[in-house]
Amino acid sequence: MRRLTALAVAAVLGLPATGSTASAAGAPPVFSDGHGLTVVAQPRWVDQNERTFVFTVRTAQVPAYSVLPGQVSGEHTIVVTLPEDYADSGTTRYPVQYHLHGHPDRPDTAWNQRLFEEPTAGVPLITVAPNGSGRGWYTNWVNPPAALAPQNWENFHLDQVIPFIDANLRTIPTRDGRAISGHSMGGFGAFHYAEHRPELFGYVGSFSGGLDLLSQEQRVAVVATTQLAGSGTPTVPVDAVFGPPVWPLDGVWNAESPAQHVGPLRGTGVAMYTGNGGDLLVDPIQAVTENRARATNVVTRDHLVAAGIPHTFVDYGDGSGWAEGCTGKHAQLPCLLADMDHFVSLLMANLTHP
DSSP: OOBOOHHHHHHHHTOOSSOSSOOOTTSOOOOOOBTTEEEEEEEEESSTTOSEEEEEEEETTSSOOOBOTTOOTTOEEEEEEOOTTGGGSTTOOBOEEEEEOOTTOOSSSHHHHHHHHSTTTTOOOEEEEEOOTTTOTTSBOSSOOTTTOOOBHHIIIIIIIHHHHHHHSOBOOSGGGEEEEEETHHHHHHHHHHHHOTTTOSEEEEESOOOOTTSHHHHHHHHHHHHOGGGOBSOOOTTTTTSOOSTTSOHHHHHTOGGGOOGGGTTSEEEEEEOOOSSTTSSHHHHHHHHHHHHHHHHHHHHHHHHTOOOEEEEOTTSTTTOTTOOSOTTOHHHHHHHHHHHHHHHHHHSOBO
């Protein structure tokens, strides 16, 4: 386990000893505009425990988007969970885990707060969860409708959110101090981002991610998210995200599929978690969704093995041996908490931290 003091990191990297803007005792940090982001609402604590705060930004990379109830198109909520001792730790710098939510979800929900806070209790780790829209798919869209264009989610997250967080919080702003993870659609996004920009992340984790865009089932799932009102309003054309999903027009689908393009992950820590859906007659939609997500993880594992890339693959089946209350379904909080517990332990064993 590699440990560096914050002052040593700051000295080596030529960084300031604290975040860019000071804040009053007991208040969350105050953020400054930058890196293409305009702060619409400054950080505010979500509860009296003062570990998790939310703030809102705007960006020209995604100036509007399909909204879920309670969202304002173009306003992007970002959730940050700090270590318990962040306010009292002086100049200490911390590693950051970026976590990408699934579909149709948003970062500022009570269950996501549990996912960020419970596995990181007592852990020197910052967690950042950006808005990814109900159907953003963590990519720069090929054919966004004119009313929403552009939909450059990848540019927003990798070129703007990451340097913005590094400028405003006491992070370890290097590959060895940064990880990315995600659930379901977010698991796809985590692998997609880590493969596109391996210089940014020392570890990547997928929790029941849909990782194989060559799978016709996965393509149907993605196309369905463009058409379902429950994924956000307005709906979008079926070719908006990755282009037409059929041969010979499906080149982007093939090129952006994480399962078949694992080569850039060589030298990156890799972890995948999946169940098999358990009893498919109980909660059948979530059971089948998890079962088919597992199939895309198996394809990805096979490509990692063929490439000789070390990885962790946790296939917990019906969940009975993984966590109390986990029955192997998709988007099941007890399963995801156990996934995150295990993943955080991998991060603390491998990332640079205090």
